[in-house]
Amino acid sequence: MSSKQNKKSSQWTSGSNRNFKLVHQSLTISEINFKKQTIIGSTELTVLPFTNTGKLWRLPLNCKQCRILRVTVNGSHKANNSYVDPTLSICPPETKKRNLEYYDTCHYDAIQSCDSDCSSGAGELVIKIPKAAYDSLGAFVLFENKPLKVMVEFSLEQPKGGVQFVIPPGSASDSPHLHAFSYGLENASRLWFPCVDSYTEPCHWTLYFTVPAHMMAISCGDLTEQLLSADGKKKTFHYTLNVPTAAPCIAFVIGSFEVYPDPVMQEVTHFCLPGLLPILKNTVQFVHEVFGFFEELLSTRFPHSSYKLVFVDQTYQDTSSYSTLTICNTNLLHSNRVIDQVTVTRRLLTRAIAQQYFGCYLLPQLWNDWWLPCGIAGFITGLFCRKISGSTEYQHWVMEEVQRVCQYESEHTLPPLCGTLQVTSASSSSSGPRASIHPHLVSGRELAVLMSKAHLILRSIQLKIGHDLLMQVFHKQLTLASSASQSSDFAHWHNLIISTAGLMKSIQTVSGKDLSHFMEQWVCRNGVPRFHVSFSYMRKKNYVELRLKQDLPRGYSKFVGPMTVVVQEFDGHFSHTIQVEDISTTHELPCHSKIRKSKKRKVPLSHGEEVDIDVSSLDMEVPVLWLRVDPEFQWLRQLSMEQPDTLWHSMLKYERDAVAQVEAIEALEEFPSSTSRDLLRESILNTQFYYKVRVQAAHSLAKLITDTASSGGSPGFLVSVFQKLYGSQAHLTIVRYNDFSDIAAYFVQKAIVQSVAGVRNMHNQCPKEVLSFLWDLFKYSDNQINKYSDGYYFSTLVDSLALTVTPKVAVVPTPLGLDVAKIPVAIMTSESQAILQEIVQGLNIEKVIPSYKHSITASCLAGLRVLQKNGHLPTDSSLFREYASKDNFVEVRLAALKALVDIVQAEHSEGDMNFLLDIVENDIPAVRLWVLQMLASNPPFTRKTESKLNTLTLVERMWSLICVKFSHDSRSRNAAVDVYSALYGRLTPTCLPQGLGIVIDLKEKVARSSLASPALVCTRPTLSSPPLHSRCTVLCVCSQSPKTLISATDDTRPKTISPTPPVSGLLQKELLNSTPSPVIPQIKMEPMDTSPGAAITSGGSTSTGSASVKSLSLKIPTSHLKRPLLPYTHEGGEFPTPSPELGPSGAPSEGSLSPYPSKHKKRKSEHKHKKKNKHKQKHKHRS
Known part of the structure; x- marks a missing residue:
């Protein structure tokens, strides 16, 4: 060389x-x-x-x-x-700690120690x-x-x-x-x-x-x-x-495998298991269009000379991309008779091909740069879907992705996409900033949301610099990579690696714009801004006063940047750009229209069309028809808008943007009126509207009917819409033959059926006419002349039946609220019997004529669980266990397992919980991951609730899963961590021994490091008498609040607790008579007199005689914690037991627990004087 x-x-x-x-x-x-x-x-x-x-x-x-x-x-x-693999056992086997703070530290250290990019000489095998x-x-x-x-x-x-x-x-x-x-x-x-x-x-x-x-x-x-x-x-x-x-x-x-060479592109070959070739041909017939679109979009040929698409069974995820190879799940295959699966499969396969460019060809430099190829692949996938499905579908998908990210951010905390914008190398990553995202340290749910956020960030960059310039940036990266891949000199191979800093440099070179502030705000920080928007019209100056306020959670930075505001006026559509610089801002937007007295006006809209608008119902003093903020979703944000209902009506009726229509429909749910109801009905009937807008209108109309049930709202209003669209010409009450050739009408039909089933009367019961409507659909549903499968439609009918079920048993909570006692009903109602009969019939038919992916069976199992949950059937898990066995189709198994998770959550069944954990330990990876995710979303108990499942056995079993058994499956390991967190939080589980502890007053502003001061140190005594119960905690209580418990055996985090729990009199006496430890504690614990005849406090009452004592509350005045305490240094014997002074009610008076009762008043005055002087000295010291 x-x-x-x-x-x-x-x-x-x-x-x-x-x-x-x-x-x-x-x-x-x-x-x-x-x-x-x-x-x-x-x-x-x-x-x-x-x-x-x-x-x-x-x-x-x-x-x-x-x-x-x-x-x-x-x-x-x-x-x-x-050979050393530190991930085989994350935490040392001998450790007794069972909290996630400790686990996270050990897990991160184990991953770093064998990451070849993070540590010198890292690797399991040396x-x-x-x-x-x-x-x-x-x-x-x-x-x-x-x-x-x-x-x-x-x-x-x-x-x-x-x-x-x-x-x-x-x-x-x-x-x-x-x-x-x-x-x-x-x-x-x-x-x-x-x-x-x-x-x-x-x-x-x-x-x-x-x-x-x-x-x-x-x-x-x-x-x-x-x-x-x-x-x-x-x-x-x-x-x-x-x-x-x-x-x-x-x-x-x-x-x-059966082999199917692509008929259009010779470089592409498809593989499937025997017997699936016909549906394989139907599924992949669009693949050549994806390659053509990406090559034209990126101005670059596919970087490889071949590509293979293989469909197998039991995959972990639907698609997995590797160089020139994509492994897919067989369940993505579908025939030309299936409608619902088409969009899902096409989007997944398109993304898999996009990852061939970004993810398998162009590689991330560090984990901090992982978001970049992931986001670019998702971004160009959306562009292809916009081509084949239209811009309306694309804009609605962007809205759903934004809502998904914002919803997760409001409930959890996402890590930043990138830890730093500095140009760092892998060699510095071990000592530099910790990567914000590491796939082996992030749960699957969080990773999916991060992927959505990544492509939304790329879309925001596109809106800032322009589509063509962004494509030039991608083309430049791919061109450099193509030259490097053809070179025999490996020194050029670094061009195959992309980084966040490199992207920023390329964008600045191509567009001349510096995105450092943008990247710092959206890529290097977590959280999304939340805006509350309202406005008013100022007639004298003819402008709109826009008020925008940010809801800033603790720990998040405020949003600073430009934002687009669109105002639809009588004379046209006007766009304004405002600058948001503070938490609460007010902006003046000039109006271009003047008020004219007329009933109808021709108004030009944003899409260029002029329509005649009846303005008689509007406020003629305001020339604004509606107002929208950030209509293009330039930013990741949550937005709540305040407008009068008349403006929402106008937006829904005349605005042609689908996202605006959906926003108006959701807003009208808060304005239950006949006008809103009629307008939603017209939206469903309007075939010119985007079908997802009509679907949303159906759901919102059902909610409005329920809300107005007391004032005349009836399900017949929604049933008449269905009959007008899908009823027979001979008789509207009879549904026509199934004809799903109109795909939009098919989805609207399913949505209306589900919406009708969700209607309730003023007593929150399902009206009888709803059930009659559904029985007619079951009776007259005929699919003989339909060229499409009705499996999903029939499963929707079953789901709708389940939606009509309402509680039939009285649910009476016990006094402690820990369990429920159900009053059973002797005989099932006729409605529930009919529903059960229909579900059983569906299960039987499925065994003879199975539907696609057994969707009807899955819906029937869910319906049976709804009947059980509402008290119409006794809770029995045996049927669900049968359907959850490995012999059944995976979709059926998941439906049965979902029912079992619900049973465990409702009934706290130990046998069913063990059954689920057995599946987690022994089943295929995809199923065990799904069960863990369901348990994390629906935990059987939490740290704040009591449950008979909260046992040491469960803790040890879950701890073994996350530390040892999933050592070779990071997805399942992180999902098990989510379950552990949902059950026990980040601290030590409550069922484990918490050790001795101390309650300190956080208002004293004493750091944990200052616990070494004589007034606050509490050491763990060694008792010569028999040991205390494992769950016993010795507490020193301040009279102020809040109070925090620091466990003597758990040094992770303070735990906020309620006032001191009662301690049994026998236990208290045992503690006071015990021999102290050679290590001298610095808190003086002043005992209560437990001798017969002494007054004590027990649950707020006073009693005499030791025989009647059941619990004892310790009360130590705050003054004893604000002066140096007397250590108990005697070598043996009992503590002195002074007689407390009784107050008027018979309870010990203030200060009665002092060992010097005769000098109580003098001590109290001296204490006040000392406290005053001490406060002055403290203030002087701080100054």
Whole structure:
């Protein structure tokens, strides 16, 4: 290697701690055994040591759950190795701590210690290069910089993650449905072969897979050859990947598949399991359009010469993208008779292809830059969906994504997308700022919201600099990457890596705009602004006074920047840009229209159309028809708008923007009136409206009818809408034959049915005419002439039946509110019997004629659970357990498991909870992840509630899941952490021993470090008498509030508690008579007299005699905590037991607990004087 090339290689490595460069890696899977679920293979890494660091003696690699058989260097030199995986047990087994604060620290340290980008020499597997390997290279190895070839032979036996073996029950070894594939979250290739598992270490690849002759191997790169063994029993597939690719982008699929070359693009090939080829052809018929759109949009050809789309079963997620390969779930396939699945599948497959450009080809530099390729892929996916579905669908999708992010931010706290905008390298990440996002440390729900936020940020950048300029930025990045991938000099491969700082630099170069402030506000900070907007018209000066106020939660920064305000006036549509600089601002927007007295006016709207508007119902003194703030969603924000109902009426009726119409419909839910009701009805009937606007109008109309039930609101109002749209011409009460050729009408039809089912009368009961309407739909539903499947429509009917169910039993809470006592009903009502009969009939029909993805069965199971929950059926989980077994289709299993989660939450059933945890521990990854997410969303109990499930056994089982059992599955591990947090919070579970503690007064403003002062230190005494109960806590109570408990055995966080709980008299006496510890505590605990005849406080009352004492409340005056306390230093014996002074009510008077009762008044006056002087000295000291 030349000195110039060597200098460039040194520049390349400045971005990491590695003192070598991985140039090429060869991976061989020589044997795969489905029966034993084992893989035997080897990998050869060609590494180039850097001369400026001397010889390479240690080669750190990433490797988990693999058994290392042998390691050799340069072919013949055996090398020793060491293997340490810190993630096998996150927390030390001997620790007794069970709080998430401690776990998070241990988890982060474990991940960092084996992250090759974060620590010097990081990796689970460390290979020691023998000196003989260098000797064989010659004397001038340091000057010539010759590569080392390291061969690692390994085996993988029954992997817990990384590789999924799909073996249907009862399948033979030659079954066509046997298959296996690799999977993982981001850099998880280490789970199935040794590698440098980092995005910053791309290289060339050669892949060999030897499989049974009736199977095929599908992997990354181009298939160069297939070799059949001499005995004809095995076949070897050889793939070559000449584009530098990182190890996390390598995957494989092995099995018997049907092959379908794309009829339009020869470079694209599709694979599916046997028997699914017809629906595969229907599903992927649009794929060539995606490639054409992206190539035109980015002005760049697809970076690879081939692409493979493989559909398999039991995948972790719907799509997983790797270099030239996408592994998809079989459940995404659909026939041309299915409507509901089409949009979902197309969006997912489009995003998978987008990730081939950004995520598999262009790689993130650090975890702080992970959001960038993820956001760009989501952004260009939305652009394609806008092309095939229209701008209205795209704008509505953007609105839903914004609402999703804002909703999550209001309930939780998202981390920033990027920790810092500074140009940092991987080498500095270990000592620099901690990455705000690490996929192995973030839960799946949070990761999905972060992905939505990322593409919304990219859309905001597009609105700031323009669409064409942003596409030029992307084109520039791809052009540099294309040149680098074709170069044999790996010093140029850094152009394959993108970063946040690099994007900002490219944007400034192309557009001339500096986005530092924008990126700092939206990428490096968390939270979204919340605005409350109102306005009034000032007639004298003819302007609109806009008032905008930010709701600023604690810890969040205020929003500063421009915002667009659109005012629709009589004379036109006018846009204003205001500058938001403070929490509360007022802006004057000039009006261009003058008030004229007329009933009808021709008004030009935003889309260019002029319409005649009847303004007789409007306020003629105000020339404003409606007002909108940030209509294009330039910012991620929550917005509440105050307008009169007449303005919302005008917006819904005349505005053609779908988002504006949806906003108006949602606002009209707060204005129940006949006008609002009529306008919503007209919106449903208007076929020119976007179908999702009509769907929203149906739901809002049902709510208005319920709200006006006492004043004449009737479900017949909504039923008449359905009959007018879908009723028979001969008789409107009879529904027409199913005809779903109009897709928009199909979705509106389902929405109206569900809306009618949700109507309630003034007694919150389902009206009888609603049930009659639904029975007619079941009776006359006919799908014989319909070319589309009615499975989803029929499941909607079943769901609507479940919506009509209302509680039939009286629910009486116990005095403590810990449980409920249900008063059963002897006989089911006729309505509930009819609903049950329809559900059972649906289940039986499904076994003979199954619907697509068994959607009807899933709805029937949900309906049965609704009947149980409302007291019409006894709660029984046995049926749901049967449907949750592995023999059923996954969608049916999930519906049954959802019902079981609901039963556990409502009934606190220990058996069902154990059943769910068994599934979590033993089932396939996708199912266990779903169960954990459901338990996190619907926990059976929380830290603030009592439950018989809150036991030490459950704590230990959950702790074992997050620390040990999910060591090779970060998704499930993080989901289990969410469940643990939902049950117990961040602190030690309440069912565990909390140890001795102290209650301190936070108003004293004493830091925890100041607890060493004599007045506040409380040490844990050692009792000579039998130990206290494990849940006993000795408290020193201040009379002020709030109070905080600091556990003596848990040093994590203070815990706010209610006033001191009562302590039993026997326990108190045992404590007072115990022998003190040699370590002298500094809090004087002044005892109560528990002898017979002494007065005590028990639950606020006074009693005499020790026999009647059940609990005792300690009360220590605040004054005793504000002066140095007397330590109890005597060697033995009992504490003095002075007789307390009784007040007028018989209770101990103020200060009666002092050991000097005769000098109480004198002490009190002296204390006041000292307190005053002390306050003066304290104030002087602070000054």
